[in-house]
Amino acid sequence: MDRILYELTESVRIAMAQVRANKMRSALTGLGVIIGIVAVTLMGTAIRGIDIGFNKSLAMLGDDIVYVQKWPWGNVEDWWNYVDRPPMKPEDAVALNRIFDGTVNSQLQLAVFSDARQIAVKAGGESVSGVYTTGANADFSQILVADFEEGRMYTATESDAARQVCVLGFDVAHALFPGRSAVNQTVIVQGQPFTVIGVLVKQGSFLGLFSMDNQMIVPLGAYRKYFGIRDDNTQIQVKVKDKLKLQEAREELTGALRRVRGLAPGERDNFSLNGGDGFKKQLDPIKQGIAFAGLFITGLSLFVGAIGIMNITFVSVRERTKEIGTRKALGARRRTILLQFLIEAVSICAAGGVVGLGVTYGLCLGVKTAMPSFPLEFSVSLVATSMIVAIATGIISGFVPALGASRLDPVVALRYE
Template identity: 50%
Template sequence: MVWSKATSSPHVNPRDPVARSPIRRLTNDLEESARIAGEQLREHKVRSLLTALGVIIGVWAVILIGVGINGLDTGFKNSLSMLGDDHFYIEKFPWRDVGDDWRTYIRRPNFESRYADELNEIINETPDSGLMLAVPTVNFRRGISQGDFSTNSIQFTATTADFGLVNTADIAEGRFFTATEASSGQNVVILGSGVLDALFPGEDAAGVLGKRVKIARINFTVIGVLEKQGAFLGLQSFDNQAIIPLGTARKFFVGGRRWNGTSIRVVKYPETEREVARDEIIGAMRRVRGLLPGEDNDFEVNASDAVENTIGPVKAGIAVAGFVITGLALFVGAIGIMNITFVSVKERTKEIGTRRAIGARRSSILTQFLFEAVSICLLGGMIGLFLAFVSKQVLDNFAPNFPASFSINLMILAVSLSVTTGILSGFIPALMASKLEPANALRHE
């Protein structure tokens, strides 16, 4: 092959003004570097694959971490909408790990459903109140059946007719129970979409209205079906629930006015700031509980921001661990690529001398070896991306509700990491190759 003095590419006329242009020279260098890199990869397949192993692991790890964090973000946003951004939950226990202080919380007095009525009176008497409505809820678990089909440990919510005004899930078919049905304790039930699928497989929501189901061997009439909501972070389903009147639950399941599972759901007006609403709830609830000035609150005002405060450190921990693993893997990969590039330069010293002797520029030699290093890293990046995609498919099979997904940004990140690693690890060997003197290189044994 004949190399030109101007570009080191074959069959190029150095007197051609187009060939002498910087853009044309760069194009020729890149084309020739790509050809030589391809030849080297084909000639040393196993060596190239082993060299790229660190990059493969690094890209694989960073993509999986990105997929996981994206899934957490998506699941968290969906879950916030299920909890309600403008909803507060007044309960005995906080939505956080209380550690050894659990005894303090367990000793708090149980809630009574009448607290909701008293809170509503205070809200109505407060000028320019930022709160809209307080609704009592009692949560418990029971099995539910219909014919030959049954499902266990369903989350039941016993509440009043006002719950239909504040529930975050709309009614897909049917209706909510009325105030008369709630106060008289009628045996009516509203099913979540998950319960519907378990008890009436293959039937649509409209077709089950008016049918009977059994809750702890007691007949209930289905009057409504909730829209599908999904699962909290893809794990705990919001669709495996049912809603019945509070009066009915008192007759058959929870008994009395006091129950350990009672909580009060308070909804604020959209324009009211969260902290302003929280302060108003605390003041009103202290009046309801008869607390004196200086006494600690014996209740907790929970909201979706408590979940955010819990999930935030988890996401940060995953990100830090992932980036540490990625950084170590890429560092090891970069050292391996740098080492193999040094070996390649040494093996081809005579070739470099020959090319320099016939007029190849230093930049052409630099581009060639840099391109080879980047090619190995890109190969590793593509393999890592493929492995991450396969891992994501496996995750979908084991956790189908977890909202994990690829994104263009993650793919761009994989390519960027690969190219950057190739440039950083290959630059020094490529620079040394470009500085070799032709005479010394040709005498190299």
């Protein structure tokens, strides 16, 4: 046991001396590994960044909210199966809530009807177009994922009375009222004045596609009165009591909806239950595809680095054939020689890994300061993974030449010039 330890120490010492003696060669070989590690770890940070951004976006939808709509999310090829479905109606939400209340141990908490469209909003000389305006009653506050930056949600009384009040998204509020509070100010929507009673905190964009901060929420009564309800866009958002029992809740909801819609057994559902988890199912394969392709392509550069290591180990074995013979004559076993060359290859790879990680870290910091929205995420697990990858690269690429060295015939090796 001690012997292995002494041999290891000796091997490390020799490897260090060897690297020092061939600085240029080791540096160039290490560079191959560095480039490989930088490429792979950068890809890793990007994949992780995308993942985190994606999860953040999904959280905006609410992980305990089921969206009941006429159309399913995502692409529909058999549109004719959906086009004739009845739209969601405010009465449906009322009926659903009655069923939830009447069900023992219901997994469903609340159903809220809403309609939405994009409308221009003005105040003073400023105007914001395409504001995603939702009309819903006061219960919508329980569906809302975002917190309030200031102000509040309208009350049930205000909602039921169809008061002309509104809650603004962060960007809308700050565009219309730059540098001052929007609360208690008046905005004009399609010629109608609405009093701002609340502003939401900044949420960012959903999958980088559309901004969650470019929105406005008004009481359903006022929405219906001035903008009208368009059947195709209506939805009922249902809040689930326990997000861990989402599947159970969806089954219960399907049953409740079929009752409300009066569907006979055997008739197909004429509504779609949408939500973040469905999105996830659709996007996961794409995400995995990106990750796989990205890691494969960047892995190629690491592979080139590994070839460099293998090559240099072959050269090293060749150069030191006589030394190998001498060591064997003095009593080095196969294992000793194998270890010595493996450690040399691994040292170069490990050093390359450390430098590569440093470079990646620097690049991440640089990118983060220059483009804060760019999805890069440096992590401890990345450090561990890339060091393991670097060391594994050393072992794998050093193994064949090191094995060759360990099996050299001492007589032949001693005679080698």
